[in-house]
Amino acid sequence: MQSSIVPVILSGGSGTRLWPMSRAEKPKQLLALTADETMLQLTAGRTAGERFAAPIVVANAQHADMVEEQLAQAGQAPSALVLEPMGRNTAPAIALAAIVAGGGSQALLVMPSDHVIADLPAFHAAIQAALPKVEAGWLVTFGISPDAPETGYGWIQVGEAVGEGVHRVARFVEKPPLERAQEMLASGDHVWNGGIFLFRADTYLAALAEHAPGMLTAAQESMAAARHDGTRIFPDARAFGASPSDSIDYAVMERADKVAVVPVAMGWNDVGSWDALHGISDTDAAGNAHRGEVLAIETANCLVHTDGPRVALVGVEDLIVVASGNDVLVLPRGRSQEVKKLIEAMKNDPART
Known part of the structure; x- marks a missing residue:
């Protein structure tokens, strides 16, 4: 061709x-x-x-x-x-x-x-x-x-x-x-x-x-x-x-x-979830992947993304933490598909959006 x-x-x-x-x-x-x-x-x-x-x-x-x-x-x-x-x-x-x-x-x-x-x-x-x-x-x-x-x-x-x-x-x-x-x-x-x-x-x-x-x-x-x-x-x-x-x-x-x-x-x-993003991200020696201003002490296997506020973690593992604007998401790794529950809850309750 x-x-x-x-x-x-x-x-x-x-x-x-x-x-x-x-x-x-x-x-x-x-x-x-x-x-x-x-x-x-x-x-x-x-x-x-x-x-x-x-x-x-x-x-x-x-x-x-x-x-x-x-x-x-x-x-x-x-x-x-x-x-x-x-x-x-x-x-x-x-x-x-x-x-x-x-x-x-x-x-x-x-x-x-x-x-x-x-x-x-x-x-x-x-x-x-x-x-x-x-x-x-x-x-x-x-x-x-x-x-x-x-x-x-x-x-x-x-x-x-x-x-x-x-x-x-x-x-x-x-x-x-x-x-x-x-x-x-x-x-x-x-x-x-x-x-x-x-x-x-x-x-x-x-x-x-x-x-x-x-x-x-x-x-x-x-x-x-x-x-x-x-x-x-x-x-x-x-x-x-x-x-x-x-x-x-x-x-x-x-x-x-x-x-x-x-x-x-x-x-x-297809980066269809926060878990998927963690799976393809570069990680530190403790298995943490992060973007933005993040401080992690005695923390392992976490994904942390922030586009504004500094996020600090101490003594935790296997968490997903995402801070964007006025919203913060925290949930265990392995359950990020459940974000859709939050989306539905916010659709059903406009006061939460």
Whole structure:
């Protein structure tokens, strides 16, 4: 494939599982959680170089200024910033990007804006392996080599080889119970569904036309009536609001025929919880990971993040402590998924927000 690959960065998520730092007004992709750069900047940096065109970013209109500022700082100014009037999940968002890209044979590399990839050469090698099938009209996803019976991810069963390092998808598996996840891990022929895709724009739009025509129509009509302001594109709210809300997995990948997976071990993590962040963070000799002004004495295996007040810990272990603005979160390590309980409690009691 001679033309450059067009990165499509999906930046519409709210990231509430990393409350209190990640909030609707500034979600986790706009935060520097794993490095000095924000997660959005790190994502854009993975596609720097002559093989890639400038990115198309699909984001919430509320975040337009921050997205532009951060990408400019990273030297990765987008060719287009598509600002969704409301969230409709990933399938319609990608449709908008495919239309903006021209809707032709351009290869689109679709990436969430808030994941970690530690082994960039492995990622680029997987992209290279996928390109021949992409050129031939296949929809390709990248399967993460699993190292645990994870119940929080979807899984993919790897089928027969259809190219070097590329396999037909045998089936997609919903987030499984633990026993099933253990079986899939032991089988050796399953990978995690990491939510990263590579396909031609026209291949994707044709798949939508076949499997989700209402979604395609809504995307096309919203773009036909879109307002433009420099590189900012504002799809028509009424037309886009008519789109069904569905993920690319459900709307397209699980229904289409020519769907392939490239298994890859690339140090991937979706940073879906404070525990996950602790697992990929550099730690001191006592197993503590911290960012911000932190003092830890006789303390072990804690994650401490603060964007303001100094946090001091003495004689504790296995805690997650996060201070952001006027909010402080404290909970045991291993229970960070329960942040969603706090989010629900605050939704139900406005006085707590």
